[in-house]
Amino acid sequence: MAHGDTSGDFEKSPGWLDWYDGPTMPTFALPAGAVDAHCHVFGPGAEFPYAPERKYTPCDASAEQLFALRDHLGFDRNVIVQATCHGADNRALVDALRRSDGRARGVATVRRDITDEQLAELHAAGVRGVRFNFVKRLVDRVPTDSLEEIVAKIAPLGWHVVIYFEAEDLPELYDFFSGIPTDVVVDHMGRPDVTKDVDGEEFALFLRFMRENPNVWTKVSCPERLSVTGPRALDGEQHAYTDVVPFARRVVEEFPDRVLWGTDWPHPNLKDHMPDDGLLVDYIPQIATTPELQQKLLVDNPRRLYWAD
Numbered sequence: 001m002a003h004g005d006t007s008g009d010f011e012k013s014p015g016w017l018d019w020y021d022g023p024t025m026p027t028f029a030l031p032a033g034a035v036d037a038h039c040h041v042f043g044p045g046a047e048f049p050y051a052p053e054r055k056y057t058p059c060d061a062s063a064e065q066l067f068a069l070r071d072h073l074g075f076d077r078n079v080i081v082q083a084t085c086h087g088a089d090n091r092a093l094v095d096a097l098r099r100s101d102g103r104a105r106g107v108a109t110v111r112r113d114i115t116d117e118q119l120a121e122l123h124a125a126g127v128r129g130v131r132f133n134f135v136k137r138l139v140d141r142v143p144t145d146s147l148e149e150i151v152a153k154i155a156p157l158g159w160h161v162v163i164y165f166e167a168e169d170l171p172e173l174y175d176f177f178s179g180i181p182t183d184v185v186v187d188h189m190g191r192p193d194v195t196k197d198v199d200g201e202e203f204a205l206f207l208r209f210m211r212e213n214p215n216v217w218t219k220v221s222c223p224e225r226l227s228v229t230g231p232r233a234l235d236g237e238q239h240a241y242t243d244v245v246p247f248a249r250r251v252v253e254e255f256p257d258r259v260l261w262g263t264d265w266p267h268p269n270l271k272d273h274m275p276d277d278g279l280l281v282d283y284i285p286q287i288a289t290t291p292e293l294q295q296k297l298l299v300d301n302p303r304r305l306y307w308a309d
């Protein structure tokens, strides 16, 4: 289970939970061509140092380890998302994309002074989007000021914008997000508080946001991050995270052509437990209940967004 201290000059944040070693083989057979549309690579720190401005230091999670997990779980492809521990230094991401033989696309983090040449280089490596993190514990300041400037630069490339925020911040950011002209992908359904009613005001606002903005997609991922009651995806549990299921199912059923799913491996910043990724895959049929919905969620939608060319 332990992956040792991070190599190089880095020491993991206190209490850091390492990714689950030896995940089970999922019972749910993924459809051919399935995409894990939200995962990360971390370092290795000795080769790709963590960013000085990071809010946490993870354990290493290399491209080889990610691709081994992909093959074990039965995914065909990955979308690798830049995490805040690497800041706007996309070298680990680009290295992983280049090693993937075209089987991974990326979402980068860039600063407003990025040049067209640098963007072209990222595009050639397989980057198709930029991520803006509005989760306050992960960044020094929310990127409202730089977003418009960066979007103007990436829109001509056909890229989209990934936003990560907490449900309680959506009211304040609603109009701003609604003004983004490119496709927009919201991480983890905008992190709903699942102790609240799925028919309540908070989640209704998120559903309205998707309804009013047909360019908005969302990842129905990370039940392990959102769940309060569990049960956890451990010890063979086939009905994990039941409190998150109604939220994710609602989104999949109302917006079947604008949903994505990913493992979130190596699951940064989990405090409570580290899920068995095989059992996380077994969570999928609880939220996408028919083969048609599964095909859209896992194959058709991510391919349309990331492998259109």
Ligand SMILES: O=C(O)/C=C(\CC(=O)C(=O)O)C(=O)O
Binding pocket: 082, 083, 084, 085, 133, 138, 164, 187, 264, 267, 268, 269
């Ligand atoms: O991996 C995720 O999606 C969630 C994260 C980490 C993250 O997004 C980041 O560091 O950029 C979180 O909630 O801490």
